[in-house]
Amino acid sequence: MKTPLARLSLLALPALLVACNASGIGTASSSEGNPTDAGASPNASILPAPLASEAPEPPEAGLPADGGPLGLLADSSGRLIIPDASAPAPEVVRGDQPIPAEAATSKELSGLTLEAAFKLRNVPPPPKGTEVAHKGIEEAQRLTAPTWKIDVTDTGRMRIEFTSRAMPLPMRSELRARSDRYGHVVLWPNATDYRVVPPGALRTVMGERRVDVTPLSTGTVRAQGEGKKLGVATRKVELGSSLGTLKLELGKAPEAGEGGALLCRALVEIVGIDPRTPTCQAGEVPLSAAYSWQDGGGIDFEVTTLNKRTDLPSNEVLVPPPGASFQPSGLPNSPGGVFLTREEVASFRSAPLQLGPIEDPNAPGEGFIAVNATDTLAYVLLDGVPVLAVPPNDQRYVIGTTRGRYVIQWRTFLGDRIGPANTVELPARVTYGSVADAGAPDGGP
Known part of the structure; x- marks a missing residue:
């Protein structure tokens, strides 16, 4: 005999499914059509063809670009993933609306500080010749290595600082995120301004220096065994989407708390995977990520150092920080675009x-x-x-x-x-x- 609560849940499920279809999930619409973004990229506006192995319901489980209600998430077998009813679902940020600034405090937080680098593939060597100065080339490689410094807190905050000359965003600009929001904030150097990056747009921020929403999907997830990296026990997974595949190695790190899942969300979103994927869990932090695109090519991400912290200043992970001005368009520019003197x-x-x-x-x-x-x-x-x-x-x-x-x-x-x-x-x-x-x-x- 079904309880009244069970009967209510069964009656509510069809209505919720109808609401998901009406919310526009899977569309390529975006509120980021500002002139300073130089127009929408053709690569970002085309809906990726779904993989044959992806769940038919919903066909594309990307977060709605207009900040509408969240739909249901399904795994690769089509089973619905029902969120924990005891915790409120994170809100979806909108690119055309500011986020209320968080209040400054003097509290110190626990978490992790990571240093990480992106590694380019298929890099050609210099030509042979006695005039080729390998020492000068090696020093230039060091100066332009694309690196991040990452802070994650057990309270669910993440701060990524761009620490390289040769990144799509300039040195000292930042990406920030919080566990009660889906999406990110790009912060200008010196925290003067910020831009809201809705879910699905992080790929174009990193790849094209623009904010265009790419449709997201639930994708497929395959376990790839266990390992160890930087002295931390890890589990390995492979995620697939219409854009390509992502091989993740996730380290068990209770100190990361909810913040570790935020770094995972960011990395999976770049390959077109919905950040609500159950792959991203509290108490774990990505230590490596290997992207392989459907049409060829790829890039690797690797954490090189991991340090436990109990003294992370809360003021440095506020999303957004007080005093930063909301910018409805544009991103911080790299002066001139030339990385070397x-x-x-x-x-x-x-x-x-x-x-x-x-x-x-x-x-x-x-x-x-x-x-x-x-x-x-x-x-x-x-x-x-x-x-x-x-x-x-x-x-x-x-x-x-x-x-x-x-x-x-x-x-x-x-x-x-x-x-x-x-x-x-x-x-x-x-x-x-x-x-x-x-x-x-x-x-x-």
Whole structure:
């Protein structure tokens, strides 16, 4: 005999399912159509084709971009995941609305501080030659290594500081999140301004330096065994979506509390997985993540140090902090987009090569002009070192290269487009893509 509560639950379930369908889950709509975001990326606005193994209900379980009610989440077998009724569901942040500032306190929190790095794949080596100064190249690689410093607290706060010159967002800008919200906040350097990043937009923030919502799905989850990393016991999982696969290694870290799940949410969202996935649990923290995109390419993320903390200042993890101004559009820009100084670029070579005359009339007198004729932010690697990022349909000028032969490669930060490595005589004008072939990357000069 069913209890009155059970009968009420059975009656309410169909209504809840209808409400999920009416809430617009799985649409590609976004409130981020501001001129300063340079328009919606074609890659972000196209609904990914669902994997055959994904659950048919719902077909796309992405969080609604308009901040509407949350729908039901299903696992890869189609079984509904019913949240704990004792805990209120996190709210969904909206990109067009500010979040009330959290009050400053002097309290210190417990948690973890992590240092992590993104590792680019298929990076070409410099050319061979006695004039190639490997010491200068290695120092430039150190200066441009794409790194994060991450604080997670047991109270459910996360702060990611960009600590590299060569990231889509400038040094000292931040990503922050809290466990009672789905979505993130991008904080300008020195905490002067902030932008709300709704669920589904973190991929374009990291890959294209814009805020465009990409539809999210429940995806598939496969256990991959256990291991150990940085002295911590881990479990390994592989998540699949229409965009690609993500191999995660999650360390058992009770000190991380709810904050560890926030880092997991961020990493799975980049591959197009709904942050409500049960893969992200309190008391665990991701220690590595390997992305492989459906169309080829990828990038790796690895935590290099892990330190337990009992002295994390609560004022440094507020979401958002008091005094920061809400910005409805735009993101903090990297000045010029060039990551190295003239002297640092010059240190790639010990002496010039004696080469024939420069035949290209559009080549500069020194250095090189990098022209990006594609529709996405593109990085230029010089002898395997990221030296600049060129916005879509734009160009940048790099000075300092000594006359000689260099290896140039174009790519996106997340590695979903990796061009061929070409040996180029500099000075020169190098182009990625072309107008004639609708922006198909050629990677050549």
